[in-house]
Amino acid sequence: MSAKVTGLTVRHRRNTALDAVDLDFAPGVHGLLGPNGAGKTSLIRVLATVSPPDAGQVELLGTEVGRGADHRERASVRRRLGYLPQVFGYYPGFTVREFVGYVAWLKEMDGAQVAAAVERAVDRVGLGERIDAKVKTLSGGMVRRVGIAQAIVNEPALLLLDEPTAGLDPEQRVEFRALLREVGRTSTVIVSTHLVEDVAAACSDVTLIEAGRIAYRGTTAELIELGDAADELGGNPIERGYTAALRAHRTAVGA
Amino acid sequence: MTTVRLGLPVLYLRSRALPATLAALAAIAVLAAWAADRLQDRPEFDHTARVPVLALAPLLAAAAIGTGLLSHTEELDRTAVRRWWPRRLTYLLVLTALTAGALALAVPGHPEQFGAPAMVRNVVGATGVTAAAAALLGARASWLPMTVYGGAVYLAAPRTPGGAAAYWAWPMQPGPEVAAWVMAGTAYVAGAALLALRGPRPDRDHGSGRPS
Numbered sequence A: 001m002s003a004k005v006t007g008l009t010v011r012h013r014r015n016t017a018l019d020a021v022d023l024d025f026a027p028g029v030h031g032l033l034g035p036n037g038a039g040k041t042s043l044i045r046v047l048a049t050v051s052p053p054d055a056g057q058v059e060l061l062g063t064e065v066g067r068g069a070d071h072r073e074r075a076s077v078r079r080r081l082g083y084l085p086q087v088f089g090y091y092p093g094f095t096v097r098e099f100v101g102y103v104a105w106l107k108e109m110d111g112a113q114v115a116a117a118v119e120r121a122v123d124r125v126g127l128g129e130r131i132d133a134k135v136k137t138l139s140g141g142m143v144r145r146v147g148i149a150q151a152i153v154n155e156p157a158l159l160l161l162d163e164p165t166a167g168l169d170p171e172q173r174v175e176f177r178a179l180l181r182e183v184g185r186t187s188t189v190i191v192s193t194h195l196v197e198d199v200a201a202a203c204s205d206v207t208l209i210e211a212g213r214i215a216y217r218g219t220t221a222e223l224i225e226l227g228d229a230a231d232e233l234g235g236n237p238i239e240r241g242y243t244a245a246l247r248a249h250r251t252a253v254g255a
Numbered sequence B: 001m002t003t004v005r006l007g008l009p010v011l012y013l014r015s016r017a018l019p020a021t022l023a024a025l026a027a028i029a030v031l032a033a034w035a036a037d038r039l040q041d042r043p044e045f046d047h048t049a050r051v052p053v054l055a056l057a058p059l060l061a062a063a064a065i066g067t068g069l070l071s072h073t074e075e076l077d078r079t080a081v082r083r084w085w086p087r088r089l090t091y092l093l094v095l096t097a098l099t100a101g102a103l104a105l106a107v108p109g110h111p112e113q114f115g116a117p118a119m120v121r122n123v124v125g126a127t128g129v130t131a132a133a134a135a136l137l138g139a140r141a142s143w144l145p146m147t148v149y150g151g152a153v154y155l156a157a158p159r160t161p162g163g164a165a166a167y168w169a170w171p172m173q174p175g176p177e178v179a180a181w182v183m184a185g186t187a188y189v190a191g192a193a194l195l196a197l198r199g200p201r202p203d204r205d206h207g208s209g210r211p212s
Helices: A040-047 A071-078 A096-106 A111-124 A140-152 A170-184 A196-202 A220-229 A237-254 B002-006 B008-015 B018-041 B047-067 B085-106 B116-137 B143-156 B178-198
Strands: A003-012 A015-025 A028-033 A055-060 A081-084 A158-162 A188-192 A205-210 A213-219
Touching: A003 A040, A015 A040, A015 A055, A015 A213, A028 A040, A028 A170, A028 A196, A040 A055, A040 A158, A040 A188, A081 A140, A096 A111, A096 A140, A096 B008, A111 A140, A140 A158, A140 A170, A170 A188, A170 A196, A188 A196, A196 A220, A196 A237, A205 A220, A205 A237, A213 A220, A213 A237, A220 A237, B008 B018, B018 B047, B018 B085, B047 B085, B047 B116, B047 B143, B085 B116, B085 B178, B116 B143, B116 B178
Parallel strands: A028 A188, A028 A205, A081 A158, A158 A188
Antiparallel strands: A003 A015, A003 A055, A205 A213
């Protein structure tokens, strides 16, 4: 398993964002769905080693990185990790090349390989021609793609993306999903999104989170099948599957 | 390509607005030297007239350093492989040393009164308070507490040095006043430690109330 959490609990002051969650992820592309406020970002941030959990174990790429873990071990994981936060900033004076280079520096990549790695990452998100443009001169969708480029600059073994398709136009979304499938052939990709079509097109399986708990886990095909059975809900099969799974969970919790 | 390959630490320094900070510090030092020279050359004044320069220049310099500590990429910085505290501490120490040196040169002579030693002490103290403010309030607002405190002390400090005022009005004391050095030194150690360990407080609270 590339990523495994056991009894993961995250609290924000009095609110419990994640409540003793057990999850594991193998290589491939995994979708993380759920209503707003369900705990998706909290899970991604713990997996990105950005915020420590309040309780539970977090094992990434075979190494424990949770609260109290050794810094050296966490550092070795961070070298192989890519992370696109929902909101990321950039120094206003930086070009695309410089911004992605800065993240390569954060990851302590080999200096001799950085220049080529930066160009490759920027090419993969289709911004090769704008590599020397200032990030602040780019459109919202392009900035999002710069964010994806920084997340893949170190060819991560574990790639965490929080709402990566927000602000992308339909053509860019199609290209982005193709990139996800390509990365997912060798790496573990976890995509948090509220767009079920992203999951249908790019993810092999789905984890549905609601109110800090796992509401559903299964393959994308199974979720679509669930949707086929719930014809009366309207919308497309995966939307119906999402809604049906969520409602079944709520009924089970309520009971 | 070579710029990126050679320039990785340079990218870090640029991301913290170091060129702008250095330019601001140089301008403050030149302005302080000019003002100090003008003040003590006036026939009705002597070298003790440099007090406003000693009080004001470190405030401006600390503000330039403090606001420059802002990280635009706080969330990504948290995924850095290397620990941050040695970098933050080195950055602050080097900037403090440069500033203290440059501003000390702006007030030559009379070390027993309001000369280079008092200037160095004030730079150290003001930078310490500002570093603590950056850690607790955020880099953008880090200039505020020291400016309010420095301004209040400038107006309220008694004309005779020493006594209790050597503690609470440390920026207004002559160079050799030990109590004032203790206050400034304590502020620096506390401020530098807070900043190194916690980093500048992020603008947004990522932990709560945000959509997941």
